[in-house]
Amino acid sequence: MKKIQMVDLKGQYEGIKEEVETSINEVLESSAFINGPKVHEFQKELEDYLGVKHVIPCANGTDALQICMMGLGLQPGDEVITADFTFAATVEVIALLNLTPVLVDVEPDTFNIDVKAIEKAITPKTKAIVPVHLFGQCADMDAILELADKHNLYVIEDNAQAIGAVHTFKDGRKKKAGNLGHVASTSFFPSKNLGCYGDGGAIFTNDDDLAHIIRGMVNHGMYKRYHHDVIGVNSRLDSIQAAVLKAKLPKLDFYNSKRREAARKYSKALEGQDHIVLPKTVNGCEGICETCDCHVFHQYTVRILNGKRDELAQHLSENNVPCGVYYPIPLHRQKAYVDERYDEADFPITNQLVKEVISLPMHTELDDEQIQFITKLVIDFVNS
Ligand SMILES: *Cc1c(COP(=O)(O)O)cnc(C)c1O
Numbered sequence: 001m002k003k004i005q006m007v008d009l010k011g012q013y014e015g016i017k018e019e020v021e022t023s024i025n026e027v028l029e030s031s032a033f034i035n036g037p038k039v040h041e042f043q044k045e046l047e048d049y050l051g052v053k054h055v056i057p058c059a060n061g062t063d064a065l066q067i068c069m070m071g072l073g074l075q076p077g078d079e080v081i082t083a084d085f086t087f088a089a090t091v092e093v094i095a096l097l098n099l100t101p102v103l104v105d106v107e108p109d110t111f112n113i114d115v116k117a118i119e120k121a122i123t124p125k126t127k128a129i130v131p132v133h134l135f136g137q138c139a140d141m142d143a144i145l146e147l148a149d150k151h152n153l154y155v156i157e158d159n160a161q162a163i164g165a166v167h168t169f170k171d172g173r174k175k176k177a178g179n180l181g182h183v184a185s186t187s188f189f190p191s192k193n194l195g196c197y198g199d200g201g202a203i204f205t206n207d208d209d210l211a212h213i214i215r216g217m218v219n220h221g222m223y224k225r226y227h228h229d230v231i232g233v234n235s236r237l238d239s240i241q242a243a244v245l246k247a248k249l250p251k252l253d254f255y256n257s258k259r260r261e262a263a264r265k266y267s268k269a270l271e272g273q274d275h276i277v278l279p280k281t282v283n284g285c286e287g288i289c290e291t292c293d294c295h296v297f298h299q300y301t302v303r304i305l306n307g308k309r310d311e312l313a314q315h316l317s318e319n320n321v322p323c324g325v326y327y328p329i330p331l332h333r334q335k336a337y338v339d340e341r342y343d344e345a346d347f348p349i350t351n352q353l354v355k356e357v358i359s360l361p362m363h364t365e366l367d368d369e370q371i372q373f374i375t376k377l378v379i380d381f382v383n384s
Pocket residue numbers: 060061062063086087089090132158160161186187188189199200201
């Protein structure tokens with residue numbers, strides 16, 4: 001059996017070596033390392049793929065989120081609501097801009113932000129909601145957009161984990177994740193569903209004015225050379241990373257289908273176990289549907305109900321099966337973000353999930369033998 005990895009970037013590279021190397025070599029030959037034609041080409045191709053009017057590439061997913069908030073003109077003291085159960089980058093940029101993060105609980109079956117908790121947290125100072133499409137599937141965007149509309153709030157999608165996922169609205173319209181709110185951010189960190197070979201990120205919007213503001217902001221607030229109209233940042237996607245992404249984008253749907261296939265096999269093998277809660281897809285789909293792209297499984301995350309999550313992680317690792325705990329600490333209890341405003345009673349689900357979740361190896365190169373080996377280890381252990 002091939003060695004099991006959490007993410008198999010080498011295996012994926014083997015399958016796309018030629019395209020990537022040709023694309024990178026074109027950058028080397030052109031020597032246009034910053035803002036070269038590859039960046040522009042990739043930008044256009046991603047706009048077409050997502051069906052969004054503007055893609056603005058930048059240096060990483062964290063910058064992308066920060067720049068979204070800068071572009072919307074959010075001001076110190078403005079409250080921004082986001083999920084307690086996510087990667088820290090989301091709350092980090094809110095705090096960094098002196099905005100006030102308002103963390104709220106999530107839903108137990110999807111791990112995504114709880115709309116009722118958002119509603120409860122809205123005050124006259126609330127300016128934006130940041131739903132994170134966690135682990136590869138969209139938050140409840142119908143309800144979130146409706147709520148935002150009612151209270152006149154911006155919706156900034158953190159789409160670092162769900163690029164390529166398709167959201168079906170209640171009325172049947174379909175749109176890609178990252179094209180649902182006012183503006184969205186994504187990350188091209190190597191292990192993300194569309195990853196480059198270094199750092200990278202992008203911002204998406206259909207708003208022409210906002211896109212214009214943001215294009216200047218990523219480049220020192222410059223709209224005309226050496227005229228600095230606003231305070232910006234230096235956040236660029238370099239041409240070599242764009243070359244990698246341009247080569248990989250045509251494969252994104254295929255990569256996501258491989259992830260879904262692995263997820264289906266995991267769920268089939270693990271179903272019916274008393275102590276394991278399998279990940280659910282929503283969007284009206286039963287189980288892990290075969291026909292739509294509602295979930296692109298950035299992670300395959302189960303809940304272990306018998307209190308043996310940490311022991312299971314240890315057991316897997318002793319058997320050379322890597323796994324991850326995303327995330328072990330609720331953001332409201334992270335030292336940097338503790339705040340007397342928060343009441344433990346408002347986070348029952350997150351407080352529970354951090355003790356129960358475990359993410360199994362998930363990537364495009366998993367084979368049946370590996371999945372069988374992993375699921376057998378899990379089942380034997382939870383029943384022991
Ligand atoms: C990865 C990630 C980010 C940050 O992306 P970087 O490119 O690493 O800066 C932000 N939010 C979420 C939910 C992520 O998973």
